[in-house]
Amino acid sequence: MAEPELIESTGDRECDRIAQGVIGIFETAFPGRVRGFYLRGSHASGTSIDGSDLDLFIVFKDRFTDGAEFDRARALSNHCARLTPMLLEVILVGERGLRQPDGVGAALNLKLATRLLYGEDIRPDLPSFDADTYVRSVVHTPYLSYTFPVQRHNGPLVYPLDHIDPDGPFFGFDQCTDGADQPSTKLLIATVGWTATAIIALHSGQYVRDKAACVELYQKHVADQWTDLVTQVHDLCRNRWHYQLPSRAADRQTLRDLCHRTLDFQNHFLELYREYQLAEFASGDSDRQQLASQRLTQVVFPS
Structure with a gap:
């Protein structure tokens, strides 16, 4: 596939390059399965410093088909992390999991504190904040x-x-x-x-x-x-x-x-x-x- 074009820059050329690489690898390994790639953490809020991690959400459509698919995605994210000059932290989640009781924290973080890098934006459809x-x-x-x-x-x-x-x-x-x-x-x-x-x-x-x-x-x-x-x-x-x-x-x-x-x-x-x-x-x-x-x-x- 062609190099993914980011919807929005991370604000750092090196981080953009890494994000594009991760997106390309996941799109190739899981064609049609990923709903969206989101930037989170200090790079999303514009408060990154030297030593800050590159933090990503990768949201799979609906839910993981089985435990094996999640395990493959987790292994792939770990391999990607070994190739980057900075610490890469990836949260993997299925859409359905964001609406479960134990997914509330991840859903709020995704809705309120991320930037969409690639794919479809599901944030408007996520539940509103409830204290x-x-x-x-x-x-x-x-x-x-x-x-x-x-x-x-x-x-x-x-x-x-x-x-x-x-x-x-x-x-x-x-x-x-x-x-x-x-x-x-x-x-x-x-x-x-x-x-x-x-x-x-x-x-x-x-x-x-x-x-x-x-x-x-x-x-x-x-x-x-x-x-x-x-x-x-x-x-x-x-x-x-x-x-x-x-x-x-x-x-x-x-x-x-x-x-x-x-x-x-x-x-x-x-x-x-x-x-x-x-x-x-x-x-x-x-x-x-x-x-x-x-x-x-x-x-x-x-x-």
Whole structure:
């Protein structure tokens, strides 16, 4: 096929080239199956910096035909990521999945915080923002970052959490993330960001579009003892150190202190999480009760 022509530029020539390559590969491998390719993250919001990932949504028509099709698409996206000079993160989803209860977060992100690069635009047809539904979805998202480290892959989380690597210089928050082969602060940024996003939702029901909005909304709607942690992780790890581990001794000590405090922030959130799920379980709504019951089995709290 001819080189795909982007509907809109990413704003970066290198990112445009990578996006065109990914689109061409998927269109060739899955002819007629992809509804649209969307840009998300900092490149979509115009806030990218050196070290920012290239984040894409690839939306398949209707739903994946079977598990094998999804597995092929996931493998292909992983292979694409190995060919790019920057970290490429792809979310694969079927249209029907965006309308399921566990697809609310992805659907809102697609609708409110992306730019269409190629294909058909389904965003106008996606459900409008509903605060209760959003909170119910996003409050579980920190669990995914908490269980990302290999040290926590097996079994449920146990409250209170311990450090990922108690003997490590940054307590395990410097380990490589998906697609990366160098230690960085990305796991720390993701952990603090998703935790803050969930707490913002619990306090105000506000949708968080991106990392900068997360800091601003946390300062405005939460403003608690963790506000400086949320602010410093964004300002230092992202904006000053550009996701990299700092080399200066003083900066490394600052990063170590941030990593140490993050564990307490996580445990603080898990207390709020338990209260929320117990309230959902007592709501009298069978669907909400079932979801809360399922989620309460994924984190072990002391009796």
